[in-house]
Amino acid sequence: MIVTKPDALVLDMDGTLWDAVDTYTLCWNKAFEEMGVSTVLRREELLKLMGTPIDEIMRVITPGMISEDREKFVARVHEIEARELPVRGGKLFDGVKIGIERLSTIYRLFLLSNCEKGELQIFAKFAEIEEWISGSISFGDTYLQKGENMRLLQQRFQLKSPVYIGDTDGDGVQARLAGWPFVFVRYGFGSTDRFDLAFDSFSELTDYFMNLS
Structure with missing residues (x-):
């Protein structure tokens, strides 16, 4: 339970605000094809790794690829995503856009992700x-884990009582490392029973924080 009203809500992206896994999968497979790699990634495989830094994803998906080729591949994925994401994007979860607009009337809102x-x-x-x-x-931006980026964000914007909103157990682990309360959204990609608050929809989350006194 969050007792003190936060001065900022810091939001994860993938699995919390939208689902762009289909677009990510497309980009990865285009990069594999262009580099002559026979691997074909499925949505389900990438979904299990969402929220993980790309270097760790690479170690799981391409365990036999040498370091130099991995660097070239990652660079190519970034180029393709920079082209495809603005066009294809992803699907916003229900209530996200109107919820963000409403919450911004009371709270400072930030985005923090492993993307x-x-x-x-x-x-x-x-x-x-x-x-x-x-x-x-x-x-x-920093090549730091989420917990370190939370502390950096808190220092940079002089936040006194931020909370982190995410969809995986790892998000909660990193929030606790930063000393932040963790708000879990059950509709996302992950699962956990370690949280301070949990919600079944972004609309439910929005209503809670709008009415928090």
């Missing part, structure tokens, strides 16, 4: 929520 540099900005533009977001930070 690559620039993808949070692509997401915010695609979702048409840019005007309500006060800032963002990602693994691609």
